[in-house]
Amino acid sequence: MCVIFSVPIIDICSLPRNRLQGKVAVITGGASGLGKATAHEFIQNGAQVIIADINTELGSKVAKDLGPLAHFVQCDVTDEAQVAGAVEAAVGLHGKLDIMYNNAGIVGPVLPPSIAELDLDTFDRVMRINVWGTVAGIKHAARFMIPTGSGSILCTSSMSGLLGGLGPHSYTISKYTIPGIVKFVASELCRTGVRINCISPGPIPTPLSVGQLAQFYPGATTEQVAQIVNGLGELKGAKGEEMDVAQAAVYLASDESKYITGHNLVVDGGFTCYKDIKLPILDQILQS
Secondary structure: OOOOOOOOOOOHHHOOOOOOOOOEEEEEOOOOHHHHHHHHHHHHOOOEEEEEEOOHHHHHHHHHHHOOOEEEEEOOOOOHHHHHHHHHHHHHHHOOOOEEEEOOOOOOOOOOOOHHHOOHHHHHHHHHHHHHHHHHHHHHHHHHHHHHOOOEEEEEOOHHHOOOOOOOHHHHHHHHHHHHHHHHHHHHHOOOOOEEEEEEEOOOOOHHHHHHHHOOOOOOOHHHHHHHHHOOOOOOOOOOOHHHHHHHHHHHHOHHHOOOOOOEEEEOOOOOOOOOOOOHHHHHHHHO
């Protein structure tokens, strides 16, 4: 006897997006770029989001646009009291903190090109925002997460923290530091049940990356510079978008990644995997 089972066809687009349902998140630098995209994706997946940003006008507007699940808090990550205040605002509003995404960062000036001319005051400023601000966020998130025995802390690194020569000195040094912080802190927090990971975005035309590259092409339009950034990826048929990083953050923030900590998730379309040595100059040499 043959029994035929009827299997319903499922439209995956109609499935509920509730991977972060009931969770409370703080995103620093959440008013623009990758932070804004991540805030949107967190909310789409059911999270309550605190957008912590130094830009009060833009931050307030973004929170309003994202709806009732978003709340804005002014936060300069170089001020520990303000970082602590953003975390406390989340706990005060929602009674807990499940996700802390330390995303705020700056590139700093692209020039001068030589380490011999590096302005150390500028270096200090970039490190203060990108590294010190990240550590402050980790510290104050951990204060609330450790007692509960759970939580996901995320940090933004960069492909510039994987290969030299992809960004300015100060930015590159700061981004090389982030994965080290994550691994070190994971060695402590894993004993408490709190997870910490980082994301290293690759060539994605965010306002930050486009503004950085535009300094090398003063006559180019924003659209042209964005095309240059899109052309840097190695993965055929794909281009990097802010949503790629946002979705990676959703995964690391969700219970789907419950066994992942101390990890650097690289989202770069294969950019840092390899470089093709079959350069035109080699062909010229071999043919001569």
